[in-house]
Amino acid sequence: MAVREKPWTYEDYLSLEEEKRYEIIDGELLEMPAPSLRHQKIVGMLYRLLSQHVEEKALGEVYISPVDVVLSPYHVVQPDIVLVLKENYHTLKENSIHGSPDLVVEVVSPSTFKRDTEDKRRLYAKYGVKEYWLVFPEERVVEVLTLEGNEYEVFSHAFESGKVCSKLLEDFCLNLEGVFGAVVER
């Protein structure tokens, strides 16, 4: 991780030419470790299910990482999956999303556990992301957090073979077996 006193901004971020992926939270430049195969498999599966639903109903656009989400100059993240509803298409720019997506999915990695479950939870709540899905591949747990006032509350959760549902997307539910079942155990 680059260490310096000055807060990192989106402008600085764009000037990075390295091959690595980064995020900026509270002006701090954070490296994104390369995800595991298992992580990628689950992200792919979730993307497929979510985008299928969203396309069928013509609700908006679903993006899979890497996509830069610029919440503010000092908060630039690359969530695993984001959903932008039609009414928020104005946030879609050529190379990034400028503003808050309506739904964010993060598949939690051990190395970014705190960033995903604590820091981004606070960040997404602060920037009014209506729904935040946290997926724990190791535990085979999914939590659907929805914004209640300024904070997230668990709207739906399940493990292993259970089912979770979205509040934002009516009649979108996910059978966990369909998500974790496809993952080949090492």
Place this chain on the structure above:
Amino acid sequence: MAVKEKVWTYEDYLSLEEEKRYEIIDGELLEMPAPSLKHQKVIWNLAYVFRRYQEKKDCGDFYLAPVDVVLSEEHVVQPDLVFISKDRLSIARDKGIFGSPDLVVEVVSPSTFKRDTEDKRKLYAKYGIKEYWLVFPEERVVEVLTLEGNEYEVFSHAFEKGKVCSMVLQGFCLYLEEIF
């Protein structure tokens, strides 16, 4: 899980004669699934490290589950590990702990993930438990939460080979390799 309209209390809990383990949160009776071997192994490793610290410091008592912690009539939990500082040992009685321990450790199980990470986090904060350790054996992550005002903040966290430190247990740090 037993489904019942009534509000369960500590008194009702004592009358349960079944072999299963239960907790009561917000007056709701919640079954505790038998823990996995992995879960148990981590607990014992943790207990060993805490024990080593205790022998040096003599700062209070550690208790391993199953121990009833009666926070109130309608909140009875069985944390995996609890610590009570020396000057507060009077809350530890024959039948259980009646009041808030100084530190609680929960080794998270997939089946009680939300109970451990959300419900108990809120509950322990409400009852002023100064420090709450969440241990994720699958992810090999440990989070040390400490009470800041009415809420927990992450005081220390690590994964795999890192190290976490306690605020309540002075000078106590844990190398994750010792427990996973």
